[in-house]
Amino acid sequence: MMKNIYFLYTFIFLFHLSLIAQTNESAGPVHVDSAKAVLSGSLSKAKLVPPSTDFKLYNPRNRGINKVVPGKGLPNTVDPAIQTKMGELKAKSPLFTFTAASTRSTPSDPTGVVGPNHYLNAWNSAFSIWDKSGNQIVPPASLASIGGEFENEVLGDPIVMYDQIADRYIISQFSETPDSFLIAVSQGPDPVNDGWYTYRFTTNDVLPDYPKMSLWSDGYYITTNKNTNTADQSPVVYTLERDKMLQGQSAKIISFPLPGIETNGFYSPAGFQTMGPQLPPRGNAPIIFLQDDAWAGVNEDHLKLWLINVNWSNPSASTISESQELGRSSGVSPFMATFDGGSFTNLAQPGNAPEIDALQATMMYMTQYRRFGTHNSVVLNFVVDVEPSAAEHAGIRWYELRQQSDGGPWSVYQEGTYAPDKRDRFSGSIGIDARGNIGMGYTVLDDSPSDPVYPSIRYTGRFVNDDLGIMTLEEQSIAKGQSPNPNSRYGDYAHLSIDPVDGVTFWHNGEYFEGVNRVNKVGVFRIAGDEPNDVGAISLLSPTNATLTNSEVIKVKIRNFGTNAQSGFPVTYSINGGAEVTEIFTGSLAASSSTEFTFSQTADLSEIGTTYEIMVSTGLNNDSSPANDSFVEQVKNLPPRDVGITSIDAPITGQNLSGSEEVTVTIENFGGKPQQDIPVSYQIGNNAPVKEVYNPVVPVGQNAIYTFSEKANLSASGRYKITARTRLENDFDTSNDSETKSVANLDCIPEGSDCSFGDGISYFELGEILNERIPCGDGYIDFLGASTDLDRSKGTFTVTVKSYFAEEDFEKFSMWVDLDDNGVFSDSERVLTSKVIPKADTAFSFDFDLPIDAPLGQHLLRIRAGDTRYEGDLNNPCEVMDYGTTHDYSVNITDSTLNIADFILNEANLVVVTEENSQYRVIMETSFDETLRLTVHNVLGQKLLENQLFNNGDAYVYELDMSYAAPGVYLLRVGTRKVGKVTRFIVK
Template sequence: MKNRLLLLFTFSLFLNFSIFAQKQQAGPVYVDSAKAVPSQALSKGKLVPPESEFKLYNPRNRGINKVVPGKGLPKTEDPALQKKMGEIKAKAPLFTFDGAITRSTPSDPTGVAGPNHYLSAWNSAFRIWDKSGNPLTDAASLASIGGEFQNEVLGDPIVVYDEAADRFILSQFSDTPESFLVAVSQGPDPVNDGWYTYRFETNGVLPDYPKISVWSDGYYITTNKNTNTADESQVIYVLERDKMLLGQTAKVASFPLPGVETNGFYSPAGFHTVGKQLPPRGNAPIVFMQDDAWAGVSEDHLKLWLVNVDWNNVASSTIAESQELNEAAGVSPFIATFDGGSFSNLSQPENAPDIDALQATMMYMTQYRRFSDHNSVVMNFVVDIDPSPAEHAGIRWYELRQPSGGGAWTVYQEGTYAPDNHDRFSGSIGIDTRGNIGLGFTVLDDNPESPVYPSIRYTGRFANDQRGLMTIEEQSIVEGDSPDPNTRYGDYAHLSVDPADGITFWHNAEMFRGVDRVNKIGVFRIAASTGNDIGPIALVSPQDATLTDSEQITVRIRNFGTNAQSNFQVSYSIDGGPAVTETFTGTLAATSSQEFTFSEPADLSEIGTTYTITITTSLSNDSAIGNDSIEEEVRNLPPRDVGVTSIDSPATGQNLSASEEVTVTIENFGGEPQQDIPVSYQVGNNSSVNEVYNEVLPVGGAAVYTFNETANLSPFGRYKITARTNLTDDFDPTNDSETKSVANLNCIPEGSDCSFGDGISYFELGDILNERIPCGDGYNDFISASTDLDRSDGNFTVTVQSYFGEEDFEKFSMWIDLNDNGVFDDEERVITSEVIAAPNTSYSFDFTIPNDAPLGQHLLRIRAGDTRYEGDLNDPCSVMDYGTTHDYSVNVTDSTLDIEDFILNEASLVVLTEGDSQYRVVMETSFDQPLRITVHNILGQKMLENKLENNGDGYVYDLDMSYAARGVYLVRVGTRKVGKVKRFIVK
């Protein structure tokens, strides 16, 4: 049972400790040493098979993160978002192979290339391969290393290659006692050279989630430890590298992170040196993101510390806050918190468990490389690319630079890689000797029409490409066969750069075959490795627009090779027709791109037609003809086609006014700029408000427009707002309008705490299915989601889940506002205090509605929370200490009604006068059969007869009587046998 008072007291102490610990510098908080225990070569007879009993590794260290509900920027789309995949065609992986097949949960894939070997490890075993992916050893338990590793299989392994020393490093942790176990190969051959093994005790605390990085003066290990006191307790460990390479007794010093803010699980990172050139000793950087959704963080930023270790006088060693790189320094705001900090985030196909997105983690590794004129470091972490309730994971990545002689770090480039609707997470990033960047990651999508099981892919960029973009088209290492059977994923991936050539990337990550977890290794290059290789990468122009019969064709050509090229042929063809071939006479430098414009234009003049343009290059000695041709589609857009794509305000609120601003977004779908666009909005079936957007809207452009005339939403209740454009000769009227439901409520109980998992995380009723509901500020507006309730059926079932459930304390209640007054009365409560006894478990509850319930749309409110604390669950306005409140809509129908019953007993017909002899005939109802409208004069002569369709809230007909004589008229709506009649006057 959770003890909230104890947790709150602990949190209060944490705040006090944080305030007390606001210091810029700290010394080591723990110092120890360990002797080397040598271990011999890995002979076949020495290898111990991996354990056959698979288990869940280290679950106890993964408590829910703590966030401040409603806090944090951005409130809109990620400002660094890359929405389109790179256009440079990349080569497929050089080869792939299975590094491990296991059922350990998670497998913790890690692996690193040396000059002649690839060493792979997982929970809790390892295997060594040659550089072609052939195994040199059997899979073996980590205990096979011997020495201090004897009989140790707790896991969480990490392998590292120290290029400057030509050594492999392998680690795991131990709880007998709590320690790091570290093995250093005695030479470059991990099979035959033997190992020095060490046990570095960690002062009684298990060093969860350790990650190793190499610096000139030590092996640095970051951990997830002492989350409530990370600013004063041991988090960073430094091992005495010089002594370990010699197999001598080595010291360990541990440091806090002064000034850090953490929120439960967290993982900083040390800068890991790749390449033979080590940095100067000292000033070893540590980095961690700080999300402004967390308590104590006012702005999203990257925070850096510098560690200086004096091995001759360890007590004088220091860690000091160094830099905070915020928005002014080039770090765009980010959302690094998922589902209020929980560890169940990303949907999988087949209703498999939601996967942990690995939030609050600097993903392994943070690679540092020295160049002739600067030093670079690359890093990444997962972000949610927009603040909507649905999670959409992307990868925020950075390249920081500093002068080659040291000094402050600056943001050279940043980006958020999320080029489509798939989730991307569990990234690992590296930089090669030429400054090219490779990024491996996991892809996931639960779309039932095109599901993507956890799959491993990569992208990248060349050093001279446009900053902030992964310019290489995404490539697959392996596509997943099955979903993850558990929420735990990874818990990380590992990309390394081959020291043999400095340009080959080795990526190791987790996918699934049935119940097996497979660590798949993909080997790929971005850098040019052949002399002669060119190809087209993009059609620059024309783009989608209103096109002519003489369009100039401009293409972008890439030199993928290491030799400059000139005087080669370039061709284009339209829809498979005859090719137009011309000569590129300039010089295309190695690993660069240039644009080429054909002198012969193309006829693309047919409106609405999508043309396929094939672009081809021809180089006589091209070494890779597979990238010599691309196809691009271009659409000749109709000149006039605009529409409203969103209604941005008003929004559901408490005590809305009689003068609410109405703001919409207008988009130009056509091929010509548009100006003076008629735009309107309508509340319910009331008269429309008609205005004009006067600015120029370019092709493909979008603009936000606020109407001058406000909307009266002061009566409590639900409103349907429809906004549309009314452009003359608009090509496609189906994209003209948007509809939004908002409500004016007498109360919105914001401010309940759901960070412990209280409240509703899953809600299902009829057609409404809402999963992974975010915590927010305790209240969420979902009234645009609606389902039908046929009152003649009698009984209905609602299904809910909560992240928290304990005995009889977490309870659920529900109301339907049947009288549509925006107030949820006691007699409208249809479910009262039903128990949610266990977390992440579905509970179904039955309810009824009256058989005479009013037909049409009504608001539905649900509430859940811990009833031991302040706040009345069954008072729909009460703010609960712990819980959530959500609003939806339901549409009450009755399948037993015949048309006569409906029209005579349920419907109400009104005629609204809109001025200038314009009228609006409205019969509001949810009945959806087609009806007919007729208008007669007082003499009985029929003036009009037409068909009427229900628009969702009733039948509406705009009636123009400007040519009719003054007098009394009758309007009738119904069938030919029965209907409603209303009299109106034309003056």
């Protein structure tokens, strides 16, 4: 069985770790072979074999999941390199788009390259050829149509490449008869008429899964996903003798391991693909891979580089050496490159469609290298989970590395994680043009019911002189998805190439869906300016949201998108569509550069709470692109005093919490002026609040972390509600002052269960609780903040769950409600026992009952699920299961049969707590939640106060100020006009 195999794998893996420690930093070839060329003629119509139109699942991946070490790895919060806002520069729409393929091959694996006169594309397992206007020259044909070694070969994973220096096209796919690479090299620059040299290079009895090809000066390089457990010793990277292949001569292949690599399942390194008209010097061919510190054996997230030096005259003298590890000290921010514990169903689609593979642990194709006059650059990308502590949110981590001289070290010039909104972005392909501008195509996905996005293809980019680490262009669409992916397998790669004629036009090929068909769409776009006169206003630098005045300075950024320097053009602003203010930019603005412009005339933005719409534009004569001339931004005049609590960061749910737990909160300044000496408090349940003062300054729009000096007593087992608030005098908006959090001191927390095979609960629904795409974590997750009402008088309730794993009815589910609130889930509190989850990723519902006398109010709820064949008793809520998960929620038990008199007179307990300075806290604990009335009378019967009273979730609580009242006895009543509860209290 799979898990027994996993135990064997674990033993082998631990043994392998001991071998890694002995691995040298360099290695020689593992395998050397050669192949002869077989000539194939031009692609005549008579030779073309139609591609299959039937559904076919290609190459179920030769890989195991990327197993993470539970609890290991950074970041454990939001990605530190994240770009959370869309680029502000108006990008041009695609020059044109065209459908390169429509197929039922699963996945389609889109790949395509542009040359001087043709666009060659391929997919599983066919190809076609187009002119550069998007007209098809060679219709879709099976890869077997190429002939030679390709005859009758359609196994798949194609890659196409254009060798600009040689002006040749290359097509590759793998074969398993025998295990080998099939390579076709065009005999000339015309892929239609010049014919092909075809080669079969054997790979030593291992299928070369997920191959990626690149060009370096001394060969064609291919990286693969193979020999996962012995990648530091076995063939992983292959070098083909390019010089001989271009001549159709017998050519060698040399294979290398990757010494020092850490793999924990599927992996995909990359070679540097040379772009442009000039080859690098021979030797020192780089190979690069990401290493995630969530994996065993990796201490810090980093990019790892190797250098290969090939000796074609004496192949045994060839070497591969570890070269560099670029980690945090080199500018690589922590990243989480593994999803769902390494499983391959990650990103939710709209509706009930299968979740999509995020293509994790993969250096996405291509890794483009380009030579400039002052340096060499390489750009690369891979998918990351930008919020590891929450449900999966895919973003694209991208880099530009630079090398100051040939043979020198590489350094991080810039990095970014592109995730400008809540949508998933993945399957990226990135390139750098001849002017240093960067373009990136990718897939976008969103399962939001209110704004769903089926898998769609988009692009963004940045200009060479823009602020580092930011994709500054507004996102543009290449293709809008029409339907979901019917299968979790997604195109294993996308492919962006750059036109060799102008060096600046990007051609991106990606996959989306129309019904059951997988469509490969090519989008052609350009970032570099191609018009002489093109200037625009792009952003507002000041003012920003703050407390504004009647004389605010308007400062903006303007950009020259064109190829000519510009001067003497007008710049205009207006407020809320009012009168325009126009002034002249008198400096000189160089081509493809930006500058700041400050208007001499100020603006009146002095009305507190008002949001002002500011329009800014340029008015260059003969401007070629008016669409990017202007922008509109909103600025709010904030009240000067407005602060609040945005989160309670500590304590957290745990075992054996103490009588002195630290309470830590985040304070945010929502107002328009810096604030200090902010009164803050926290309250445990309905106890007296702890009041302190945060003294440091909190700037406008910033937050601060504060830990109270007085600790909280959470030593008794059970659930606690913690409320924290600010009490700033003359605070403008009190609705944002407070935050509430549920924390529990539990008898046990069974952390450490393995859920990487999909065991446990992936979906939970009960009443108003709906928790989808639950991450694996370390087997336990606290969801106490999620709560629902259970009306005990209604009898039967229904809970719905899913699991990613089900085998032979051994995956089972149990549930408890802690009715006595002691933080212990006893057998008598178990409401569901060992319910079978018979099918993976399918919703199953189970009914349960509560005792008719179940205590009203808030209680803890625990759920567990797992594979009951292994260690760990599912029905012992404290035992760690070998395979499974445990989650905790909250429920509020109510009873609709009780009337208001029952609640107020029988169920409620009304108390008045005396505090200092004639301040009192009125507390009436009950689960009843209708609005009540509070009144205060003196002994003469005179009413001093009447106010509404609301339930805060556990009780009615009212802060009563009697500082104005004379000493004496007073009567306090809570209830409705017809029924209520009365108590006395004394003002001294």
